[in-house]
Amino acid sequence: MRTQEEIERQIEGLEKMKESLPETNFFGENNWLPIDAQIAILKGGDYEDYADEEYYIESSALEAKYWLDDDNEDDLFEND
Numbered sequence: 001m002r003t004q005e006e007i008e009r010q011i012e013g014l015e016k017m018k019e020s021l022p023e024t025n026f027f028g029e030n031n032w033l034p035i036d037a038q039i040a041i042l043k044g045g046d047y048e049d050y051a052d053e054e055y056y057i058e059s060s061a062l063e064a065k066y067w068l069d070d071d072n073e074d075d076l077f078e079n080d
Helices: 004-020 032-042 055-068
Strands: none
Touching: 004 032, 004 055, 032 055
8 A cells, every 4th residue: 555645746746737638538538537446546536536537537547556566666757
């Protein structure tokens, strides 16, 4: 399980990344919803809440769940 410090670092990075992105992408998909899903999971949310969402939102929530379970060492946010 991740430490609170590690979780806070990811949340901060995701929030910063969200600020740098337009709300929708070229394909008309919302860029912010997957990030919000990841932040919610990191704050104790349940992946099942996203299981029936659009694929790109659900997969982002699942990625955050895997990260919390130590199944992924990469940051959830992109470093610029």
